[in-house]
């Protein structure tokens with residue numbers, strides 16, 4: 001069967017993956033080697049040095065390209081080094097328009113690393129595409145979208161922003177980490193680049209750090225491969241193998257997590273001690289219809305505030321959950337809870353944080369694949 005005809009649950013197992021030709025091993029071997037023997041200078045089997053190419057990494061890159069309906073996958077040592085590589089395709093003087101409600105590490109990378117090299121970043125509320133239009137000028141080269149946003153779970157209209165960008169020859173990149181390729185495929189809506197922290201849903205077991213960029217565009221892929229080799233922020237073969245293994249159950253894990261998240265969001269919304277619940281699967285959420293349009297399910301991330309909006313109440317809740325472990329990160333099989341203001345979003349200045357709604361009382365959770373009755377019982381205990 002041709003890989004682009006496969007449905008998602010078949011792709012995760014088979015697309016871009018062949019049994020090992022030398023032994024028949026059904027699982028991709030971990031090619032733990034730094035170099036490859038050449039028969040004569042320049043005569044080799046496609047592999048010379050493992051920073052440039054590694055067979056385990058190649059399989060993961062091809063598999064990811066299929067999952068995002070792209071042509072090229074380029075893997076990096078972490079999600080942030082994947083984002084870093086994309087920004088390195090720009091030059092001094094170029095401008096980027098980014099979501100204002102985004103991963104704290106991306107904000108830090110843009111402002112602390114790249115502003116000093118002469119790049120300019122505008123952070124806007126992408127709930128209204130008009131805010132993006134207002135920042136576009138002759139130097140705008142890239143629109144950086146995160147959707148669902150982190151941690152407010154707003155839904156950004158990928159298609160609308162692609163239409164605005166295309167008219168002005170601006171590239172669009174979507175950080176698709178929160179959705180995973182099972183829920184959302186930005187390249188289908190016309191985005192030029194998709195990036196992932198594979199550390200999250202793709203790996204899925206909280207045991208590896210890895211990043212990836214996927215594109216259909218040969219020129220962009222060549223440039224990113226060049227940066228991958230020139231800067232050298234590559235993942236090791238063991239880490240590639242862990243992500244390949246995680247991906248095989250991506251659809252099962254994400255689907256169960258989303259079902260659990262829907263029930264938990266409804267439970268929280270009805271709870272007398274809870275104030276605001278942000279989850280795109282709730283009818284009360286302003287991105288509800290848009291999530292239906294561009295996502296398979298509304299995801300497994302929820303954020304909310306308590307009626308008692310003191311930081312003490314939030315901290316008490318965060319220490320009182322037992323099944324929901326207090327930790328940064330997301331997308332693993334286990335449920336996690338965290339405090340954006342002091343943890344994941346601590347690197348974003350207070351004024352910026354408050355503009356997007358990341359108050360001291362906001363709580364974010366990543367819902368895992370446990371039995372939902374147990375998860376709700378844990379929340380009930382902590383809220384009591």
Ligand SMILES: *Cc1c(COP(=O)(O)O)cnc(C)c1O
Pocket residue numbers: 078079080081103105106146150175177178196197198199200209210211
């Ligand atoms: C975690 C995360 C990143 C960074 O990925 P690392 O693998 O930790 O470097 C980038 N974007 C989003 C949305 C993330 O959640």
